[in-house]
Amino acid sequence: MTAALTTPAGPTAARTAGAPRQWRWLARLHRPALIGGGALVLLTAAVLVWLGGPLTDASAAAWKVYNACGFTPRCSYDQSAILLYKDVYNYATFAVLTVPFLVAAWAGGALVGRETESGTARLAWTQGVSPAHWLASRLVLPAVLTVAATGLLAALHHWAWATGRDHIDTTKFWYDMATFTANGTVPVGLALAGLAAGALAGLVLRRALAAMAAATVTVGVLWAAVHAAMPYLWPSVTRVSGLQEGPLGRGLLVGEGVLTPEGRAEAPCVNGGLGGCRGSLADMGATAFYRDLHPVSHYWPLQLVATGILLTVAGLMTYAAFRVLRRTTGTAHG
Template sequence: MTTLATPAPTSTGRSSGAPSLVRWLLRLHRPALLVWAALVIVVGALLLWVGGPLADASAEAWKQYNACKSVFTCVHDTESIGRYKDWYAYTTYTVLAVPFLVAAWSGATLTSRELENGTAQLAWTQSISPARWLAAKLAVPAVLVTVGSGLLVGLHHWAWSTGQGRIDTAKDWYDIGTYAANGTVTVAMALAGLVSGAFWGLVKRNSLASLVGSLCTTGFLWSVIGLATPHLWPTVTKVSSLRHSVPSGSGISVSQGVLTSTGARIANPECGAITNEGCRAVYTKLDAVSFYNVYHPQSHYWPLQLTSTAIILAVTAALTVAAFQLLKRRTGSAPARKETSA
C-alpha cells in the first residue's frame, strides 16, 4: 500500500488551536456551507408551507367533497387537493435525497480533493497531525449535517402530522417514503454518507472514484436497512374473519394469508370476502377458516426507527475507525515532531 509522505512541520512559533482549525475548515468549504444552509432554509420553508396553508386548504377541500357526496353536482377545490399531494411528495423526495447529497459532497471534496492536490500534506506541516486533520474534517461537517438534516426531518414529521385525520389522501405512517423521512433513520444515513465519503476519499484519493464509492455505499446501506426493518422488532399477529375482503390490521406487513382448520398458514389467494360465491369455493377447497396478518402496528414505529438508527450509527462508527486506521497506515504511526529553533 502506498504511504503518504508526512513532512516534518516547520516551526511557526505557535501551535494551531482548535478554533483556528475550525475556521480554516469553514473557509475552505464555504461554498458547500452556503449551499447546505440554503437547502435547509428553502426545504424547511416549503415544509412549513405544506404543513400549514397547503394542508389547511386541502383539508377544507376534502370537507367540501365529503359534505356533498349525495349531491348530483359537487363543487370542491380539486386544485388544493392536488397541490398538497404534489408538494408533499416533492418535499419528501428532497428530504430522502439529503443523505445522498451529503455522500456525494463528502466523497468528491472532503478528503479526496486535498489528498489529490497535496494540500492535506501541506496542512500536516502546520502543526496539525493527520489524525487531528481527519477528526476535524469529520467533526465539523457532522455537527452541521446532524443539525440540518434533523431540522428537516422534524419539519417533515410535523407537516405529515397536520394532514392526519383531515386529508383523505394523506400518506399513512408506514408509507415507505414517509416512514423514512419522518424519523431518525434519515439523519443517521446522512452521517453514514458523510463518513463513507471521507473513507472512500482516503482509499481512492480521487474525487470521482470516491464520489461513486460513497454513493454506492450509502445506497447499499439504506437498501439493507430497508429490507431488514420489518425483522428488527417482534411482530404482532392478527386473525380476522373471512367475511372481510382483506386481512385486518394496518401497518408494515411481514406476511399475510389464510389459516386452515388445522392452524396451517397458506399464502393469501387474494380473492376477497367469503360472501362472494366464487371466493367461498376457493376457501372451501383450501380449508381456510380465517385470515391472518403478521405486521407492525403504529406503536412499533419508534422501536423500529431507533433500532435501525442504532445499526446505521454502528456501521458509521466502524467506517470512522477504518478511516483512521487507513490514514495511520498510509502516513506512518509515528507522530510528526516539531523542529526546535536554534
C-alpha cells in the first residue's frame, strides 16, 4: 500500500506561493538590468556625496578667496575647483532626471514588452499563475525598488545643493527648473508613471522596442506638462514695487507687468533698463510694477501637488493595464 501524497489545494495554493516565485524568476530574468541599474544608482549617489562634500568645500574656499580679491587685477584662486563643481553638479542633476526615462524604457522594453512579444507571459499563465498575479508581480517589486532608488538620489541631490547654497556664488536658484525637479519628489512620481506607462505599452503594443519608445515618450510628455503647469499648481503671491525701484521679488515667476488705472498691463521694460522707457510708462499711466511669483515657502506645496498628479496618472495607467490584460485574456478575476 503506497502512502498518499499531500499536495497543495490547487489554484489557491499556487496563487499564494505565486508572487514569491514570480519575484525570484524576475530577479533571475532581469539580473543584468538589476545589476546595471544598481551600479548606476550607487555611482550617482557616490558622485552626489562627493559633490556635497569635498567639491563643495573646495569650491566654497575658492569663491571666498575670489570675493576677497575685490577688483584687484591679479587674484590667485582655485578656478578649477569652481569649474569642476559646476560641471559635476550639472552632470549629477542630469543623471537624477534621467532615471524616470530609464525606468520607463526598461518597463516597456524588457519587463512587460519582451514577455508579451515572445509568448513567455502566456506560458506563465498556463502554469498556475493568473494573468492578474503575473502583472502584479511585475509592478509591485519594481515599484518598491524605483521609489527607493529615485527617492535616495533626489534626497542626496537636495542635500548636495543645500550644502553649497550659501557658500558658492554660482549655486543654482531653487526655482531653476532642473534643480527644482531633481531636489524633490517629482522624480519619484515621474519614475512610477514611467513604470506604469511601460507596463501599459507592453500589453497594448506587444512589441518590446515599440513599448520602450512609447513609454519613454510618455514620460517626456508628462515632464513637459508638469513643467508647464507647475507655476499654476498653487496660489501665487504678488509683489508690488514703485517705478523708481523697478520690478522686485525673486522666486518661481508666474507673471509680471505694470499696474495702471485700468488694471494690469504688459510693460515694455520689465526685463530691461528703465532709462529708455520711462516715457512709455508715463503714457500708459503706469503707477507701479507687479510680479506674481512663488516664494521659497511654496517649494514643497508645488512639489507635492505635482507629485500627487503624477501618482494619479500612474494609478490610472496601472488600472488601464489591468483592464487591457483582462480584455485580452478573457479573465474576469485575478
